[in-house]
Amino acid sequence: MALQTSPDSPAPLREVVRGVQGWVDRLGSVWIEAQVVELKSYPSVTFLTLRDPLAEVSVTATVDSVVLNGAGPVQPSAQVVAELKPYVHTKATSLRFACTDLRPSGQGRLLARLEQLRQRLAAEGLFDRERKRPLPFLPRSIGLITAGGSAAERDVLENSRRRWPAATFTVRNVPVQGQQAGLEIITAIGHLDRDPSVEVIVIARGGGSLEDLLAFSDEGVVRAAAAARTPIVSAIGHETDTPLLDHVADLRASTPTDAARHILPDAREEARGVQQARQRLDRAIGNLLGAEQQRLDQLRHRPGLANPLYGFELRHDQITALRDRARRSVQNRLQAEGSEIQQALARVRAMSPKATLDRGYAIVADADGATVSSVDQVSPDQALTLRLADGDLWVAVDEVIPRSTEPEGEQP
Incomplete structure (x- = not known):
């Protein structure tokens, strides 16, 4: 009921505010669909700014941490469905909103479900780094799972054979989207994993929307890839696409073209490497032979090899010198002893009765x-x-x- 007011009979402001508050309270809680614009978190409260996706209309609502965490990861630009309770803040007389429930909407709901699955599989250890296996340097045969006649198949095959012309592939063509895609991919993984000639498996698909790539986030596909004994390379979509298969694969390639760079060496680079290695070996062997030849030349020019009698002559000269020195030593000793005898004889004669x-x-x-x-x-x-x-x-x-x-x- 509208208030009856006039200049002579004005209504108190508090009654007007209480009236507006009553009208807003009668509106009750409402469910709205909007896009998240901004999140500002404080110790006691979080402010959530929501905008209508088709009009320049936005509101800011307070949301409890329990409600926010229950909605899964909420990021700016995400589509959500929120339950808002409008109310009037009487002190400032402002219209405010409280968010009492929050749920992902559309793609956001799908992302939330995938995030829950990702967390569950991660808790089981399926994404642990210790499970990752190294790829073989030059696999005998490469298993390829992709759509038949697709650009992804052509990219993998052409780029691989451009890098290594003798590359051998075992291709399994399967649907890469739709309800049966997950089951077909699981069957293909099992078939290639049992083939003893296949040493690495590439699962490839071109770009697409989140819904198009759902088959590669299927729990069965992820578990089949984790159980495979053969190393698996995930080459799904573009760089920004990250299906759950990327987390469990032994190697993630950003694109199908990039997968070829990881699974096979470049023949031209390897040839250059071999040539450089041969050149280094040639130089090393040449240096070694040169050093040994120089050593042999030095040995050949030594006096002992130039004159076989050099050693005898050298020892003869040494013996002669030693003999002369011994003779001189004996003579010096005899002279000294003779002098002493003469002196003793002179003393004896001086004292002799004769x-x-x-x-x-x-x-x-x-x-x-x-x-x-x-x-x-x-x-x-x-x-x-x-x-x-x-x-x-x-x-x-x-x-x-x-x-x-x-x-x-x-x-x-």
């Missing part, structure tokens, strides 16, 4: 040969021997005259 005899003295000895040094040792008529320098004299003592009885001034 030297005294040479000066005219004589040695007196009795009949027994004992030296007589005193007159007290002889008696008259005793026979004595006088030893002179040149012979002996036998004499008889006529008289013994002691020195004390000699006249003074007489010489003996």
Whole structure:
């Protein structure tokens, strides 16, 4: 019921605000479809800005963290369906909205479902890096799963054979979208994985919408790829496309063309590498042979090889020098010893009685040969021997005259 007011009978502002608040409250909660424009999170509340996809109309609503987390990953530009409860903030008299429920809409709902599946498979360890296997350097045969006659098949085959002309492929053509696509891809993976000649499997498809690539996010396909013993390369769509198969594959190629670069080496680059390796080997062998030849030349020009008798001559010269040195050493020793003998002989001769005899003295000895040094040792008529320098004299003592009885001034 409208308020009856006039200049003479105005209504209090509080009644007008309460009236507006009552009208808004009677509207109750409403479900709206909109696009997320902006998210601003604060410790106590998150502000969610929503915009009508067909008109320049937008509102900002507060949303509880429980409601926001229950909606899965909500990013700007995502399409959502939200339950909004409008209310009037009486203090500022402003219209505000509270978001009491939030759900992905359209593609957003699909993304949320895929994200839940991704988290579940990741928790099982299917995406762990430790499960990734290295690709063979040059596989005998390459398994290819793709749509028959598609651009993806042509890109993989042509680019692979351009890189390595002798590349061999085992191709399994399957539908890559639609309800039966997942089952066909699972069957193809099993068939190629059992083939002993296939050493790597490439699963390829060109670009498309999220719905077009759903077969490569199918849980059965992901589990079949994880269970395969043969390394798997995922080459789905473009760089921005990331189906769940990319996470479980042993290698993710950004495009089918890029897959060829990963599974096969470039024959021309390998040929250049081989040529460079041969050149390095040639240089290394040449350097080694040159060094050994120089060593042989040095050995050949050594005196011992130039003259076989060089060693004997060298030892002969050494022996001669040693002999001469020994001779000189012996001679020097003999001269030194001779000098010492001469000196000793001179000393002996200086003390020898013979030297005294040479000066005219004589040695007196009795009949027994004992030296007589005193007159007290002889008696008259005793026979004595006088030893002179040149012979002996036998004499008889006529008289013994002691020195004390000699006249003074007489010489003996």
